[in-house]
Amino acid sequence: MTAYAPVFEPAASFIPPRDHLPNHPPQNLTVATTGASGAIFLRQFLQAVERDRRVQAVNFIASDSALRVMAEELGLRGRADVVSRILGTSKSRPSRKIQMQSNDDIGANVASGSYPADAMVVIPCSVGTLARIAHGDASHLIERAADVTLKEKRPLVLCVRETPLNKIHIRNMFRAADAGASIFPLIPAFYYRPASLDDMAREFAYRVLAHLGLPQPHAFRWKA
Numbered sequence: 666m667t668a669y670a671p672v673f674e675p676a677a678s679f680i681p682p683r684d685h686l687p688n689h690p691p692q693n694l695t696v697a698t699t700g701a702s703g704a705i706f707l708r709q710f711l712q713a714v715e716r717d718r719r720v721q722a723v724n725f726i727a728s729d730s731a732l733r734v735m736a737e738e739l740g741l742r743g744r745a746d747v748v749s750r751i752l753g754t755s756k757s758r759p760s761r762k763i764q765m766q767s768n769d770d771i772g773a774n775v776a777s778g779s780y781p782a783d784a785m786v787v788i789p790c791s792v793g794t795l796a797r798i799a800h801g802d803a804s805h806l807i808e809r810a811a812d813v814t815l816k817e818k819r820p821l822v823l824c825v826r827e828t829p830l831n832k833i834h835i836r837n838m839f840r841a842a843d844a845g846a847s848i849f850p851l852i853p854a855f856y857y858r859p860a861s862l863d864d865m866a867r868e869f870a871y872r873v874l875a876h877l878g879l880p881q882p883h884a885f886r887w888k889a
């Protein structure tokens with residue numbers, strides 16, 4: 666007889682109601698980035714929302730570890746003009762729609778359910794941030810905004826990146842999904858034969874946007 670006791674109650678088939686969202690397709694996005702590998706996916710995602718005229722406002726939050734990973738993977742150092750540098754635009758022409766928020770500012774707009782954010786994406790999402798979201802630890806703005814997104818039953822997409830996964834990671838993905846999040850692992854597709862890493866990351870970003878109701882005109886579509 667095994668001594669194993671299930672950790673969870675049977676999964677509730679929980680589908681967040683979306684008909685009461687402020688805007689669908691979403692116009693106001695919260696985009697967070699954390700210290701997992703995959704900064705090029707963030708870059709392609711932010712470039713896509715910057716281009717997309719349906720998206721009018723983006724609140725962008727980076728954890729300290731995200732900046733550390735961006736230094737390694739994109740060669741970007743420090744917080745100054747980080748949005749322009751991620752986008753690859755001139756700092757004299759900063760983005761008008763992407764506003765950076767401090768991860769220490771738990772009084773920022775997206776920390777409140779009264780602020781009309783339509784959806785939130787964490788790209789890439791570390792397993793540390795996943796764990797804090799899954800356990801309702803809202804001590805920094807990223808986790809607080811995610812907590813608010815879930816309690817308001819708005820779409821929350823977690824682009825989790827780690828390999829291999831241990832049972833803690835898998836349980837935390839279950840917990841977050843059970844609370845209404847979409848677990849959208851940073852796993853790109855190859856069947857459209859990406860010509861470059863940017864190409865691969867762009868198509869992944871397009872899949873996340875399509876999932877949120879923002880299909881992109883140049884996205885690959887399977888026609889078999």
Ligand SMILES: Cc1cc2nc3c(=O)[nH]c(=O)nc-3n(C[C@H](O)[C@H](O)[C@H](O)COP(=O)(O)O)c2cc1C
Binds near residue numbers: 698728730733794795
């Ligand atoms: C270059 C680099 C790559 C990393 N890659 C990952 C990763 O793919 N997934 C992950 O969960 N953590 C990764 N980490 C570790 C996280 O950055 C670390 O656990 C950090 O505390 C996460 O903090 P955050 O969740 O507040 O961003 C990486 C760290 C570095 C420096």
